[in-house]
Amino acid sequence: MTFTRLLTGAALALGMATTAIAEDKTKVGFIYVGPIGDGGYTYEHNQGRLAVEEHFGDKVETVYQESVPEGADAERAITQMALQGADLIFTTSFGFMDATVNTAKKFPKVKFEHATGYKRADNLSTYSARFYEGRSVLGVIAGHMTKTNKIGYIGSYPIPEVIRGINAAYIEAKKVNPDVEFNIIWAYTWFDPAKEADAATALIEQGNDVILQHTDSTAPSAAAKAKGDVITFGQASDMAEYKPEPRVSSIIDNWGPYYIERVQAVMDGTWESTDTWAGIDDGMVVIGEITGPVPDDVKQEALAMRDAIASGEYHPFTGPLNKQDGSEWLKEGETADDATLLGMNFYVEGIKGDIPQ
Template sequence: MTLSRRTFVKVGGAALAMPLLGSRAFAQLEKIKIGFIYVGSINDNGYNYAHNQGRLYVEEQLGDKVETVYVENVPEGPDCERVLRELAQQGCNLIFATSFGFGDSVVKVAPQFPDIAFEHATGYMSGPNIGLYNARFYEGRAVCGTIAGHMSKTGKAGYIGSFPIPEVVMGINSFVLAARKVNPEFTIKPVYISTWNDPAKEADAARAMIDQGIDIVAQHTDGPAALQVAAERGIVGGFGQGADMSAFAPDTQLTAIIDHWGPHYLASAEAVLAGTWAPGNTWEGLKEDVVQMGPYGAKVPEDVRAAADEVKNGQIDGSFHIFTGPIKDNTGTERVAAGVTMTDAELLSMDWYVEGVEQPA
């Protein structure tokens, strides 16, 4: 398995526990230039699109105080180092590397430009001028799972995953835990397609699972192909990933998890302008508005909307955490005792499935 984008793998548990190295002082600026590098296309209608929307948000908020540039479809490897250096040499004061696989390149290039602030999405390696940031996508999965538990007629959902990494496993588990609070017999079938965005593979996976009796499809891949198949086949529905995908399946999307990176990007940009930027390590979610929920589809009943809102609002005010025990894994072993909430380090190294998740083939 190739380390890719949002991958934490086994090092992930240390991500938030790892102390950040001492930072240096940055000068106050009247205007900044920000560079963004994307692993895919800004037109993928998902992950990279969402990051680019964050870039546009900063432009809208800061006006003539900011100039932004971006490079898309940057491979995770040596080519990333070249792009980072070019952005630094073009006068960027702040550079966002939005894929986990860019991490090695960031830690090689950043020390060569100590006056530039670098931030790495979903990474774990920091430095005097390297900050880290991530989003609690699993909180949105809990909202989606609640809707699925109420609306599924078969009690069976399918989940198209990219790679079996902690971030994806965490999302699957969050989804099914929420669904089983509504329907204790609810099950989910994960299928991994070993890529973040391949419309043909996503569509084939959706068709195969629908043929096996699922009537809800969820995904941790970037395109709308699965939703379009769900619409064609007339199942109950599915969920947008990374962005609102209702334009592609208006009667089938039940809601969407929207990655709203704008608030984080704006805060970092304002800190660089003020000369107060320091290499932080953030993992933000619904409360911070970095994770948003899309509008509910027309077919979602009012009582289901209310139940979904309760889960969403509970995560915002801190009264609800989907990973609070008792939680058993899919072999029946208790993993989290009653009343205990999993730590961030435990979540970021999650490599087991909860009850209700069928073991992937």
């Protein structure tokens, strides 16, 4: 056997071994509604992806596509990712739901996970965080901190997740400040800094000196900083660049542990279609640092609520509570069931205005 043939055989063997190693990798895909640099919701999902890479090292390959519009474009993006050999695909926005369902039907051997949705299949799981728990904690701070008794809220879309958040924050703000009122502007976007900034500016000009948001960019905090004497809260991410004010605390979505757990299940062959709705207790919802502008007694009250929610001692939706029209919803001591919360399509008593249809 010649030296050349030996080298050729060795190279072929090395190539086959390299291919085998590559094939052994678990390929995990992520579809994002916004850019990974949004500083909010998509940023934190991408942090979860990076946590997967750090945890598993060369056992995984991760891929992602950012700024995917909801609708037909999403289905094309998810399909392309499946065709490229992904074993597991996370689609991370509510509006990706039907696109994920349709793609899962076409690729029964691929595992899919859809964030914040409710449609499942044998190869499609759903997962979300109990964001409303964090908004209850922020509501305590907001109610105490407003000087005008006017709190502005930037909503993305009028879906149950967002309506739950508005109600949760209002309930707690009203408890600590009976004179408080909420003023809501719907931006009809998850991520559009210009629209978010315009919404924040409009609310500030209306006299709202506290701004809450269910949109994904830091633009509301930038607008508040420019105006002065207005406080804001980080949404989905800490938005720490605006500490110590106007951003005085935040809700942080912590996806990493869940992503690691689900990737491990695919590797082990134990993955099953499940529905996960985790909160403060599970560490999926984290309250960011409460900064110096917040008085210590308010900080301690907010942290006590966080801990009570985590322990199960307190449920953010506990009666007596009425619906906006004054009809009874929850009796004294009664708590809302998950089915009602997941389908929430009404404001609680005291919130003015109609929910857009």
